[in-house]
Amino acid sequence: MRRVQARVEGTVQGVGFRPFVYRLASELKLAGFVRNDERGVLLEIEGGESAVDGFLRRLAEEAPPLAVIDAVRPRDVALAGERGFRILASPRGGEPAALVSADTATCEDCLAELFDPADRRHRYPFVNCTNCGPRFTIVRGVPYDRPLTTMAGFELCPRCAAEYDDPADRRFHAQPNACPECGPTLRLLPGDHYGDEALRGAAGALREGDVVAVKGIGGYHLACLAGDETAVAALRARKHREDKPFAVMVRDAAAARGLVSLTDEEAALLAGRDRPIVLAPRLDAAAVAPSVAPRSADLGVLLPYSPLHHLLLADVGAPLVMTSGNVSDEPIAHEDADALERLAGIADLVLFHDRPIQTRTDDSVLRAVPDRRPLLMRRSRGFVPDALPLPVPARRDVLACGAELKSTFCLAKGSRAWVGHHIGDLKTYEVLQAFEAGIEHFERLFAVVPEVVAHDEHPDYLSTRHALALEGVETVAVQHHHAHLAACLAEHGERGPAVGAIYDGTGHGSDGTVWGGELLAGDLLGFERVGHLWPVRLPGGDRAVRQPWRMALAWLLEAGWDGPLPGPDARRSEQVAELVRTGVSSPVTTSMGRLFDAVAALCGLRGEVSFEGQAAMELEAAADAAGRGEYELPVTPDGVLDARPTVLAVARDVAGGAGAGAVSARFHATVARATAEAAASAASRAGLGTVVLSGGVFQNRTLLAATAGRLESRGLRALVPERLPPNDGGISYGQVAVAAARGGRAP
Numbered sequence: 001m002r003r004v005q006a007r008v009e010g011t012v013q014g015v016g017f018r019p020f021v022y023r024l025a026s027e028l029k030l031a032g033f034v035r036n037d038e039r040g041v042l043l044e045i046e047g048g049e050s051a052v053d054g055f056l057r058r059l060a061e062e063a064p065p066l067a068v069i070d071a072v073r074p075r076d077v078a079l080a081g082e083r084g085f086r087i088l089a090s091p092r093g094g095e096p097a098a099l100v101s102a103d104t105a106t107c108e109d110c111l112a113e114l115f116d117p118a119d120r121r122h123r124y125p126f127v128n129c130t131n132c133g134p135r136f137t138i139v140r141g142v143p144y145d146r147p148l149t150t151m152a153g154f155e156l157c158p159r160c161a162a163e164y165d166d167p168a169d170r171r172f173h174a175q176p177n178a179c180p181e182c183g184p185t186l187r188l189l190p191g192d193h194y195g196d197e198a199l200r201g202a203a204g205a206l207r208e209g210d211v212v213a214v215k216g217i218g219g220y221h222l223a224c225l226a227g228d229e230t231a232v233a234a235l236r237a238r239k240h241r242e243d244k245p246f247a248v249m250v251r252d253a254a255a256a257r258g259l260v261s262l263t264d265e266e267a268a269l270l271a272g273r274d275r276p277i278v279l280a281p282r283l284d285a286a287a288v289a290p291s292v293a294p295r296s297a298d299l300g301v302l303l304p305y306s307p308l309h310h311l312l313l314a315d316v317g318a319p320l321v322m323t324s325g326n327v328s329d330e331p332i333a334h335e336d337a338d339a340l341e342r343l344a345g346i347a348d349l350v351l352f353h354d355r356p357i358q359t360r361t362d363d364s365v366l367r368a369v370p371d372r373r374p375l376l377m378r379r380s381r382g383f384v385p386d387a388l389p390l391p392v393p394a395r396r397d398v399l400a401c402g403a404e405l406k407s408t409f410c411l412a413k414g415s416r417a418w419v420g421h422h423i424g425d426l427k428t429y430e431v432l433q434a435f436e437a438g439i440e441h442f443e444r445l446f447a448v449v450p451e452v453v454a455h456d457e458h459p460d461y462l463s464t465r466h467a468l469a470l471e472g473v474e475t476v477a478v479q480h481h482h483a484h485l486a487a488c489l490a491e492h493g494e495r496g497p498a499v500g501a502i503y504d505g506t507g508h509g510s511d512g513t514v515w516g517g518e519l520l521a522g523d524l525l526g527f528e529r530v531g532h533l534w535p536v537r538l539p540g541g542d543r544a545v546r547q548p549w550r551m552a553l554a555w556l557l558e559a560g561w562d563g564p565l566p567g568p569d570a571r572r573s574e575q576v577a578e579l580v581r582t583g584v585s586s587p588v589t590t591s592m593g594r595l596f597d598a599v600a601a602l603c604g605l606r607g608e609v610s611f612e613g614q615a616a617m618e619l620e621a622a623a624d625a626a627g628r629g630e631y632e633l634p635v636t637p638d639g640v641l642d643a644r645p646t647v648l649a650v651a652r653d654v655a656g657g658a659g660a661g662a663v664s665a666r667f668h669a670t671v672a673r674a675t676a677e678a679a680a681s682a683a684s685r686a687g688l689g690t691v692v693l694s695g696g697v698f699q700n701r702t703l704l705a706a707t708a709g710r711l712e713s714r715g716l717r718a719l720v721p722e723r724l725p726p727n728d729g730g731i732s733y734g735q736v737a738v739a740a741a742r743g744g745r746a747p
């Protein structure tokens with residue numbers, strides 16, 4: 001006889017772990033108990049030697065699908081002579097570090113019930129079980145138990161309570177368990193319809209071309225028929241000067257294949273339990289309205305992930321636009337009163353319910369890359385709050401405040417880092433509030449008390465100001481592009497050193513200029529700048545970001561062009577040329593994003609943009625897949641990518657009648673070749689074999705695939721972000737990795 005106590009760490013709460021342990025122990029005729037506590041799951045088993053061994057082996061092997069086991073720590077304890085196996089209640093108090101799981105798409109078992117007329121949950125839009133349903137978005141605190149979720153206000157009816165208490169039931173301790181008797185109720189405004197009537201009313205309105213705000217898992221969506229141009233154009237107009245592509249929700253992967261071209265791997269991602277939006281090449285025959293994704297070669301598709309989505313799609317019988325319920329730059333609406341007010345001018349109807357959303361989370365976005373792992377463009381619902389490991393554990397708890405655009409924060413304790421949900425562009429009071437509330441929530445959930453606070457070197461980012469305003473902490477400034485490099489190394493479990501080609505729109509450089517086309521050699525601790533794009537003026541600062549023609553003009557002047565200058569009229573062109581010559585309000589930049597903007601403008605694609613990176617996105621979309629040829633882009637011996645002849649060649653090519661497709665293809669090939677060449681020579685000088693490709697510009701899969709391919713054909717290893725976005729959404733984790741590595745060296 002033997003008794004073993006085992007602590008199980010990882011994502012083991014709210015995923016059916018205790019009933020699994022109960023069934024396993026019962027099968028092996030072991031006595032003992034299991035319970036959730038603040039650190040995960042604690043269990044004790046007592047029985048014969050071989051049964052105990054078998055239990056410990058099968059514990060990890062047969063764990064339920066949503067469980068992620070980081071560690072099982074068994075130790076022998078004295079025999080207790082106990083009979084039977086029990087599930088004990090969670091204790092209160094102590095330090096919570098138990099991992100809350102991410103929200104998960106409705107499982108097959110629940111779907112079968114949803115569409116079964118004989119089931120008591122037939123057409124009930126809140127059906128869920130231990131294997132599926134909302135988690136992170138409803139959690140208010142830990143341990144993960146119903147009173148600490150937004151389900152606290154719903155008292156279980158006798159039948160639901162019986163399921164909840166039965167270890168053999170699929171809903172044993174399923175915290176959001178509910179049924180039409182006792183759970184949340186759907187409601188439709190105006191008209192004030194409830195339950196199934198609300199659902200049928202919303203579906204009918206959608207079929208007739210109305211815009212309906214729909215309360216989802218992490219916030220409100222705005223929905224309308226994807227094939228109805230009048231409806232989509234109305235939605236676009238009401239969301240205000242919003243040019244960003246809308247995502248389309250379809251019933252299943254087969255329906256998705258009617259809209260976009262998907263590999264089997266991408267189809268599997270689409271149907272995964274995290275249910276991201278997958279951006280993939282749009283088919284010519286795709287029956288979606290032109291206003292869904294104007295000027296984009298890709299279309300974002302996603303599958304239903306809540307029972308409500310499944311019912312809506314089934315009732316409407318056609319693909320639906322599902323876009324964040326917000327006005328342009330504001331955060332997605334998630335609180336009912338706020339949503340009703342803010343979305344009143346956009347939506348014709350509002351379909352909502354009385355289960356509160358604790359934490360707003362946007363849909364996550366993946367982009368397929370040919371022959372490579374897909375890029376995660378936005379990491380939020382379905383992924384958050386899963387922890388990422390740190391290659392150098394943090395000796396003291398760390399908070400990292402990230403950058404400004406596509407902002408995230410990150411908290412770390414030991415070797416675990418929690419990257420928060422996508423917050424948005426940290427430029428307004430509303431977004432700052434969401435950022436601060438998110439940090440507080442994560443600090444509580446994971447019992448992190450930051451002693452070290454990492455931030456960007458940019459003095460004016462609201463994230464930097466937040467960090468510097470905190471009292472009683474040690475602050476660590478991390479250079480922006482170093483953070484990009486460190487994030488990619490760390491997510492792969494590496495410390496470096498490596499060369500990094502870090503290309504983005506903007507980041508505060510160590511020399512005070514605006515960096516963004518950087519070659520670094522470094523590790524988690526530090527870096528050296530070993531190359532960069534040729535510097536030019538950014539005429540008018542931020543205005544040059546919104547008006548790519550300014551960048552085209554700056555580059556042409558820098559390159560000695562003597563032809564006509566771009567601009568809306570001769571007077572404006574001359575004014576901007578004067579800014580470039582004098583340098584007034586025109587900082588120096590090495591931004592690769594701005595070079596892409598300049599080339600997009602030279603191709604006549606776009607003189608003005610409504611969001612950063614839009615011109616570059618359209619330039620990539622225009623690229624002719626069969627395009628051939630390259631432009632000149634020499635790399636100087638000290639690692640400077642001299643794009644002046646490139647810009648001149650582009651301008652001459654366009655003047656000679658070349659189309660945007662051919663120019664774009666040549667330009668992409670040129671930058672990929674020059675980058676691989678510059679990175680390879682930096683790597684050989686430093687004796688390194690790995691090149692990290694990151695920064696927002698590498699969301700461009702044409703550039704990413706071409707550059708990585710060229711590096712690999714030179715015998716180098718290309719390391720690219722997989723678990724976090726290459727854009728600034730990954731910066732906070734990079735800052736944490738740097739702070740932890742530096743903290744490890746402190747006395």
Ligand code: ZN
Pocket residue numbers: 106107108109110111128129130131132133
């Ligand atoms: Zn389920």
Ligand code: ZN
Pocket residue numbers: 156157158159160161178179180181182183
């Ligand atoms: Zn019930």
Ligand code: FE
Pocket residue numbers: 480484504505506507695696727728
């Ligand atoms: Fe960046």
